[in-house]
Amino acid sequence: MNRKKVVPIILIFFFVIVSIFFPYNKMLELSDEMFVTHEELKELLNSDFLLSSQIVSVSARDDSDFDKYIINYKLFNLFNIKRLKVNVLDPDRYFAGGETLGFSLQSKGVILIGGNYILSKNGIERPFENSGLKTGDIITKINGIEINNSQDISKILENFEGGSIRLTVNRSGNIFEVDICPALDSMSNTYKLGLWVKEDAVGIGTLSFVNATTKRFGSLGHSINDSETNECIEVSGGNIYTSKILGIKKGNSGKAGELIGTFNRENVLGSVDKNCDYGVYGFVDCVESVTKNKTSVDIGGRLSAKPGKAQILSALDGDEIKAYDIEIIKTNFQQSCNEKSMVIRVVDKELIAKTGGIVQGMSGSPIIQDGKLIGAVTHVFVNDATKGFGIYIDWMIEQ
Template structure:
């Protein structure tokens, strides 16, 4: 009998150890906040069943305008197997937004807030900018109290300094710093020993358009400086129509690229935000009025398996291509949300998989807009990363609410 009890205790211990391991895993990898469709209960698509139950009174918050309408915030306890508490989270119950997935290319023009330092160079024997503490990626806001908006502004102030120390105010991440830069004379002109950039232009893919407030989301990642790889601080930006002229096919070790040019100088909208989740702003008109609206899919609803992307590789407009969602990372600290793989034979034969410029291509699963393509794998161009669509939608919601508040 004692042997039986020992075996039972051993098995029970193993089960409990495994259970505690699962609780720890889900507690770490599941996010602390969720969007939930009105009339639905919070649950998470996972290998093991994750449901929830309210653990606090609901609080109703009125949201002015927007397709989300009035929202309800609730404290919930996530439950493993419907019985084992995992962690307390917050959810926002809302009307599921209806969006137009786009999948068409758009031109991006950005003017930076200040100018970004992209290179440090020697003047005579050393770089005055580097010597005073300035780094590549710093954003110069003003010199001697004078705001700078272009590389011409910087050059003019430095040339007129007569070698006197200049007070340079910069932004470095969230820090606001000031340095004393001493220009040096070279070839009859005073120089700072740095190259700066004040604008950028490129091609991306529109992810969605929200007809409720005229906002859009695109790219799924920030527009970064080509040299520093840092997100460009936005002062102003516009979007425009693009004519695709072709593409370089992707192959292992060398991702291809969409090629195109601005159709004209006319602006079709404004970029109001350039951040880790993409570029966001307003459009003058619906870019895909004949397309079908899709409901927004929330991250906890996504599951591994078949899906589609909408993307354009020529001027015939966006087409659907089959993909597989291979990995989903719900963790708030995840560097990438999704791993996808192109399975569509037509796209693989034509492009070799994902092309640079397809970033922002909407991902559709189970009749919902669930994400957007963001990056291509260098060594396997059939694969790439994606971002959750609800993350991108939250940025357009913030823009809409901010516009309403400012108008009020």
């Protein structure tokens, strides 16, 4: 055989063997920026004859909570295959949650939930019916003035002298304007829009983690959505509260169970500044109020999570946070944030007896594996309450 033909064949064969025994393509698939612990940084810097790594840049923390590294990877110490930006977390500054919280989220604007008639001197008027508005719409401005509650609307209408007003409306992310004519109510002699609106959304969920240095918390692992549109509520603020579980509605095939609880708005634990697909976030007023009698936990993430035994932390009986056994069935490779990072299954007999598995209200329950906080519960499988999804803690810490 011609030597010129043999050499390329040998090279091709060699690279095929390398691909089989060293899946460097997984290195290529890693996202360009990652959050890792010091221990995971050491793993990323491991080198062998196939793959070499070198730190090419180090940035000390400035206004962030992370030391930043840029790592360059080479195949056979010759071919550049990956440049990775790594943010290194301090492992002893985080506390796992597990307690249930009450939430109230203030939307940016008011959420339309219906319409009503107005009795004027001209008879019954219904401004809502012909306005083009729909339930679930969020009214953010009136005549260019931002509104956040029904009092803002009343204040604007106090100075209204007739004609029409212009509403700025957010419908599932689409912003548009609508002209509507308020009617003069004969009973109160005030102008009204004939709209029923609500100002906030409330719910029960579970605390996932607290950063003891910055006081930032993460919870739920998924968004709180509007009940009418099932859309994520864009918030202007909100609060978290201590809560009390009154009972548990067990889940069954085809219908998720739920934690039945209540909270007192006077018992404020902190403020909310973000509601997104990956959870509800904000700052606690006092770290000790949510870390008392707890020890700090190391942070693990995508590099730590693996199929096998793990535990979730949840408070189902009063204030006591207990660990319940689960099995991580599958971990998904992810380059970007996604609340369905892994599939989990509850195997703890006590938890199954109490709840049937995962129920609404347990979203945000921390997932602990090998002593590290690796994620949080997000969703339950409706057809099998013992199974659900979890999100990698990386994605939550980034928020």
